[in-house]
Amino acid sequence: MTHHAIIVGGSYAGLAAALQLARARRRVLVLDEGIRRNRFAAASHGFLGQDGRPPGAIAADARAQLMAYPAVTWIGRRAERAERTRTGFRITDAAGESHEAERLVLATGVVDDLPPIPGLAERWGRFVFHCPYCHGYELMEGRIGVIAASPRAMHHAVMLPDWGPTTLLLNGAFEPDADQRAQLERRGVTVEAGPIREIGGEKADVVLADGRVLPFDGLFTQPWTRMASPLAEQLGCALEQGPQGSFIRTDALKETSITGVFACGDAARAAGSVALAVGDGSMAGMAVHQSLIFRAAVQAEGEALPA
Ligand code: FAD
Ligand code: MG
Numbered sequence: 001m002t003h004h005a006i007i008v009g010g011s012y013a014g015l016a017a018a019l020q021l022a023r024a025r026r027r028v029l030v031l032d033e034g035i036r037r038n039r040f041a042a043a044s045h046g047f048l049g050q051d052g053r054p055p056g057a058i059a060a061d062a063r064a065q066l067m068a069y070p071a072v073t074w075i076g077r078r079a080e081r082a083e084r085t086r087t088g089f090r091i092t093d094a095a096g097e098s099h100e101a102e103r104l105v106l107a108t109g110v111v112d113d114l115p116p117i118p119g120l121a122e123r124w125g126r127f128v129f130h131c132p133y134c135h136g137y138e139l140m141e142g143r144i145g146v147i148a149a150s151p152r153a154m155h156h157a158v159m160l161p162d163w164g165p166t167t168l169l170l171n172g173a174f175e176p177d178a179d180q181r182a183q184l185e186r187r188g189v190t191v192e193a194g195p196i197r198e199i200g201g202e203k204a205d206v207v208l209a210d211g212r213v214l215p216f217d218g219l220f221t222q223p224w225t226r227m228a229s230p231l232a233e234q235l236g237c238a239l240e241q242g243p244q245g246s247f248i249r250t251d252a253l254k255e256t257s258i259t260g261v262f263a264c265g266d267a268a269r270a271a272g273s274v275a276l277a278v279g280d281g282s283m284a285g286m287a288v289h290q291s292l293i294f295r296a297a298v299q300a301e302g303e304a305l306p307a
Helices: 012-023 055-067 153-162 178-186 231-235 274-294
Strands: 003-008 028-031 072-075 079-084 089-093 098-106 110-113 144-147 166-169 190-192 196-200 204-208 213-216 218-220 224-227 239-242 245-248 261-263
Touching: 003 012, 003 079, 003 089, 003 274, 012 028, 012 055, 012 274, 028 098, 055 072, 079 231, 098 231, 098 274, 144 153, 144 204, 144 213, 153 166, 153 178, 166 213, 204 218, 224 245, 231 261, 261 274
Parallel strands: 003 028, 003 098, 028 072, 098 261, 144 166, 144 218, 166 190
Antiparallel strands: 079 089, 089 098, 110 224, 196 204, 204 213, 239 245
């Protein structure tokens, strides 16, 4: 077979998996469409040694280092279809070309579905965020608004006072009960019930339906995430439902419910970050390599992989 492993998704998780396999002198094909989840943000925070760098620069450096290994092939195209073969897996890409390998790694990430408030999507990653650990510090203890999109707004609203004075904007999406109101009060959170008309201004002014304008330095909301690619479903990988969307179930070695298919990064955990994607990807890469050695028996020519 041409490749030992095909990695779909060439961002942090996929790059980390590919690096381990390349260093194990295995032939790796990376298929990547290049649409990273954090492409809206100017700086990435919280990844050791790279704090505050542009997210694209971190990925570009990693890719350049990976491509220095001669056994890595990169195709900048979307993988459209995944299927099992008698000895491994076949991927068909957007150009209709097919690629086969003994192992498959899904590092395809997720897509954020944002609340449909006018002016919000344009500010995503600049003034509207979902992760306080990624973007809370840079607000420099300025005014923070939490736009409720689901009951998970409660979690945001109770955490965010550590980063600045916080207002919870219910916007008809969530109604705190008496206990929750008491909890919000203990954390000093202001609650605003009025519906939101739009987000405007230079930064993140919330314009309410009654015409009032509440200025904020940053807003947080709770997007639903969905998987960026249907490959896991096509293969029949078991999914798990997390608090913000479904993701691919894996074991501790990042193997899915389908033997030989591994998954890492945001696609395979309830909530992700660059550091966690890199950690998961490294684990997947090493586990793929070892499975190629220790599971050689089931790879025997003509013998189907067990489910
Ligand atoms: P991604 O980086 O999303 O990459 C997935 C890759 O797979 C993409 O290149 C995509 O095009 C490709 N792909 C998907 N499907 C296919 C297919 N079928 N065929 C080919 N290629 C495919 N985290 C931090 O740690 N710090 C931060 O400061 C931070 N800021 C963020 C800001 C915003 C606005 C957002 C939305 C997220 C932020 N995150 C941050 C989270 C971070 O973006 C993710 O945790 C991280 O990108 C996950 O890496 P990944 O490799 O799993 O997926
Ligand atoms: Mg991923």
